[in-house]
Amino acid sequence: MLKFFRRRFGFFVLIFLFCFLMNAGRTLQAMKSEDCLGTISLQLSRSLELILEHVSKSIKALAEEYARIYEATPPMDEAEKGLWMKSAFENGKTVSFRPFSSGPEPVFQAPVPTYLFYNGRHITPHVTRELKAFVSMTPLFKTAYQTFGYSWVYMTTADEAFFIYPYLPLKEAVNNLPPTKQDFYTVADFQGRSFGWQRPYLDLADAGMMVTVSYPVYSRDTLLGVISRDITLTQLSRRLLKHIAGRTGNLVSIIMDREGLAIAANRAAATEEIDRVNTRAGSAILYYRTSGVPGNKKAVFSSNSLFNKAGENVLTCVEKDPHAGIWHLQVKVGQTMYKAAAARISATGWLLITMSTDS
Known part of the structure; x- marks a missing residue:
C-alpha cells in the first residue's frame, strides 16, 4: 500500500511540475512579448525623435x-x-x-x-x-x-x-x-x-x-x-513604419497626438482612411478613440475597433501615470485580448503605439 501511494504521489508530482513549467513558459513568453513590443515602440519613437530633432x-x-x-x-x-x-x-x-x-x-x-x-x-x-x-x-x-x-x-x-x-x-x-x-x-x-x-x-x-x-x-x-x-507626415510615417510588421505580419504601429488624433499607421487601409476622412471634411478630424473629444464636435472615430480601443486605453494610462517612459497594456476587443505598448515622442507629445494582432 505504501509503495502504491509513493508511486501515485510521484505521478501527481510529475503532473504538477509539468503544469507549472507550462504556465511558467507561457508567462515568460508573454513577458518576452511585452518586452518586445516595448522595445519596438521605444526604438520607433526614438527614430522619430531624431528626425524631428534634425528638422x-x-x-x-x-x-x-x-x-x-x-x-x-x-x-x-x-x-x-x-x-x-x-x-x-x-x-x-x-x-x-x-x-x-x-x-x-x-x-x-x-x-x-x-x-x-x-x-x-x-x-x-x-x-x-x-x-x-x-x-x-x-x-x-x-x-x-x-x-x-x-x-x-x-x-x-x-x-x-x-x-x-x-x-x-x-x-x-x-x-x-x-x-x-x-x-x-x-x-x-x-x-x-x-x-x-x-x-x-x-x-x-x-x-x-x-x-x-x-x-x-x-x-x-x-x-x-x-x-x-x-x-509631410504621410511620407515620413511610411519611411519610418513600413518595415514594422514582424515575421508573420502581426505587428501594427499607429501614431496619434495627445488627444487621440490619428496621425499615421503602418497599414495601408489605415493610411487611406486618414486621408479619405480628413480630405472629405477639409480638416483633421479622425481620432483613435471610443469616447468624445473635448471641444471638438466634428471628431470622427476610426472604423478600426482595435485602434480606437488601444488609443483610448493609452490615453487612460498616460493620465494615470504621465511620467512613465513606456506604457504596457492589454486591449480587449469583443472577446479577444491583444497586447500593446506605447511610448511618447517628447518634442511633440505624440504617442506611438505598437500592438500584436496575435491574441
Missing part, C-alpha cells in the same frame, strides 16, 4: 544665419527697388516678386524660391532689406529642403515679407489672414526663444497630414520674424 536644428541654424545676414545687409537703392517692383505680380494685397526670372510663372513646387509681401506695394526700406536678405538665404533654404525632401522651408518677417522654398504660385499664396496671424507664425515660442510645434493638420495641397515646427529669429532683442518648416 528643428536645421531651422535654428537658418534663423541664426538669417540674423547675421540681415545685420550686414543694407536697404535697396532706388534702382534695385525699381527692378523688384517691375517684376511684381499682385493679387489683392499679396505681391509676388520674380526679379531674376522671365517668362511664365514657375509651377507649384518648382525648385526655385518664392519672394512674397502681404501688404500691397507699401515697400519700406526695411522691407527691401529683408528681401535682399532672402536672396542671400536662397542657397541655404534649397540645401535644407534637399536634405529632407518632403517638406517646405519658409520665413515670415515681422513686416509680412515671406520667403518660401520650393516655389509657391501666387494664387496658392493668397491668404485671408496675414502670415504673422497664421498658426505657423504664432506657434513659435517667443518667450523662450525656442521651437514651437503646430498640431498635425491636413494639407490643403493634397500632401496629406502635416506638422509645422517654427523658431523665432531675433537680432539682439528685436524680433525679425519666424522660420518654419512643414513635414
Whole structure:
C-alpha cells in the first residue's frame, strides 16, 4: 500500500511540475512579448525623435544665419527697388516678386524660391532689406529642403515679407489672414526663444497630414520674424513604419497626438482612411478613440475597433501615470485580448503605439 501511494504521489508530482513549467513558459513568453513590443515602440519613437530633432536644428541654424545676414545687409537703392517692383505680380494685397526670372510663372513646387509681401506695394526700406536678405538665404533654404525632401522651408518677417522654398504660385499664396496671424507664425515660442510645434493638420495641397515646427529669429532683442518648416507626415510615417510588421505580419504601429488624433499607421487601409476622412471634411478630424473629444464636435472615430480601443486605453494610462517612459497594456476587443505598448515622442507629445494582432 505504501509503495502504491509513493508511486501515485510521484505521478501527481510529475503532473504538477509539468503544469507549472507550462504556465511558467507561457508567462515568460508573454513577458518576452511585452518586452518586445516595448522595445519596438521605444526604438520607433526614438527614430522619430531624431528626425524631428534634425528638422528643428536645421531651422535654428537658418534663423541664426538669417540674423547675421540681415545685420550686414543694407536697404535697396532706388534702382534695385525699381527692378523688384517691375517684376511684381499682385493679387489683392499679396505681391509676388520674380526679379531674376522671365517668362511664365514657375509651377507649384518648382525648385526655385518664392519672394512674397502681404501688404500691397507699401515697400519700406526695411522691407527691401529683408528681401535682399532672402536672396542671400536662397542657397541655404534649397540645401535644407534637399536634405529632407518632403517638406517646405519658409520665413515670415515681422513686416509680412515671406520667403518660401520650393516655389509657391501666387494664387496658392493668397491668404485671408496675414502670415504673422497664421498658426505657423504664432506657434513659435517667443518667450523662450525656442521651437514651437503646430498640431498635425491636413494639407490643403493634397500632401496629406502635416506638422509645422517654427523658431523665432531675433537680432539682439528685436524680433525679425519666424522660420518654419512643414513635414509631410504621410511620407515620413511610411519611411519610418513600413518595415514594422514582424515575421508573420502581426505587428501594427499607429501614431496619434495627445488627444487621440490619428496621425499615421503602418497599414495601408489605415493610411487611406486618414486621408479619405480628413480630405472629405477639409480638416483633421479622425481620432483613435471610443469616447468624445473635448471641444471638438466634428471628431470622427476610426472604423478600426482595435485602434480606437488601444488609443483610448493609452490615453487612460498616460493620465494615470504621465511620467512613465513606456506604457504596457492589454486591449480587449469583443472577446479577444491583444497586447500593446506605447511610448511618447517628447518634442511633440505624440504617442506611438505598437500592438500584436496575435491574441
